[in-house]
Amino acid sequence: MKEKWSYSESVESSEIVNLESKYGHFIDGAFVSPKSKKYFETLSPSTEEVLSKVSFGGKADVDYAVNAAKEGFKTWKKVKPVDRSKYLFKIARLIQERSREFAVLESMDGGKPIKESRDVDLPQVAANFFYFAGWADKIELSWGNNNLKPYGVAGQIIPWNFPLLMLAWKVAPALATGNSVVLKPAETTPLTALLFSEICVEAGLPPGVFNLVTGNGETGSYLVNHDDVNKIAFTGSTNVGKQIQSSLAGTEKGLTLELGGKAANIVYEDAAIDQAVEGVVNGIFFNQGHVCCAGSRLLVQESIEDEFIAKLERRMQQLRVGNPLDKNTDIGAINSKQQLEKITDLVHSGVNEGGTIFQTECELPGNGFWFKPTLFTKVQPAYRIAREEIFGPVLTTISFRTPEEAVEIANNTEYGLSAGIWSEKGSKILWTADKLDAGVVWSNTFNKFDPASPFGGYKESGFGREGGRHGLLSYLKESR
Ligand code: NAI
Ligand code: MG
DSSP, rough: OOSOOOOOOOOOOOOOOOOOOOEOOOTTTTTEEEEEOEEEEETTTTTOEEEEEEEEOOOOHHHHHHHHHHHHHHHHHOHHHHHHHHHHHHHHHHHHHHHHHHHHHHHHHHHOOOIIIIIHHHHHHHHHHHHHHHHTTHHHHHHHGGGGOOOEEEEEEEOSSSSHHHHHHHHHHHTTTTTTEEEEOOOOOOOOOHHHHHHHHTTOOTTTSSEEEOHHHHHHHHHHTTTTOOOEESSSSSSHHHHHHHHTSSSOOOOEEEOOOOOEEEOOOOOHHHHHHHHHHHHHHHGOOOTTOOOOEEEEGGGGGGHHHHHHHHHHHHHOOOHHHHOTBBOOOSHHHHHHHHHHHHHHHHHHTTTEEEEEOOOOOHHHHHOOOEESSSSSSSSSHHHHHHHHHOOEEEEEESSSHHHHHHSSOOOEEEEEOOOOOHHHHHHHHHOOOSSSEEHHHHHHHOOOOBBOGGGGGGSSOBBBHHHHTTEEEOOO
């Protein structure tokens, strides 16, 4: 049906954001020019406009940052836990005060809809700092007899899908437990981490406690291999995660890896269908599908398959794709040209292997990187689209007949990060959840996060947990 009324946008102003023409690294409490003397551009993926230039971190830059963090650790470990807590509370409050600025900048630099950066990312970022601030002075009490100590310098490497939220997941527990940090944000989304550095200055955080080096994979590998880094926390692709694990083998460095996923979202015939449709849409189209725990494989019971798919397609047609700063946008820009190419390639493979493709009729903007919400049906478990992480707005559907078959298909993957179950029967949900090899299982909901709830995977999705008490333990080691 053609739309009766023309659509008028409601665009969030970007005036609140003050961009510099270029940025240094943030080391030892100040912004510093790169020793590499090199800069690279960061774009807005929705317009392809260059937003700013950021420093490239070469070996000398990483050395400088790690040295600063080593000194920073000496200062930070002398700060009483209750005072560490105060700094983190201050950071949390400052983030809340400037949350609109952060949200707009996140949407500009990374392409995610403002609705999500404003209502999901930023509240979660602040919540993580508040949560871990509360822990800082309770760690000794909780694990008193184990004599747990911070590692020292934590090297943290984060991806581009939730730039500031991944910073919060990593920085908040590291600082709460008394570690100092060198953070390396992803090359396409460094700007909110740079703004966060300003917050650290405002909060009076002692120099060297939080350091930031911008750059690419090369920069990341200098950090991973630096002798004075005591712990590495990485979120990103499985391939890079494996490389990091092998370079750390035989060293005493701590390591946590949060890698990819290929989550099954299982819809049983007794599910509340309309709710399940909403949940499945949220599960895959949230953040353009750039989500490690995305519900990217829909497993639907054969008896309701036709009805479910018809409703799902109708719902998908309503998704509004476009300007990330428009408050009505549901699906923003694909984060980079590279990621768009990867999605396009996988979708072609799905068509060539015999999947039936449905894409919504939306119009895509001329500039920028975009992909239509896509649904595949008649997918065989052996297809690439059923096995590989697409990390885009693409859902694949496989039908099943019995709960046993659903579990078998769901677990038939190299990953094990998350899963979803839709059913009105509590016993069936518990039976299924118990058999799924996944770090997080949601039932009758999806993509729900809470700083108190540990998150992490099995198999090729990585190891170690972030969030909750478990997340703290990732930054503490038993002292000998
Ligand atoms: P990536 O793993 O290359 O990048 C993630 C971070 O690691 C970035 O900060 C990057 O600069 C850094 N990095 C890259 N190579 C490194 C190295 N050798 N040593 C240390 N750090 C290194 O991921 P990429 O290429 O951006 O995305 C490729 C695919 O990975 C995506 O299509 C998606 O399937 C998956 N991915 C999964 C994420 C997750 O949250 N689990 C996040 C980002 C990507
Ligand atoms: Mg960018």
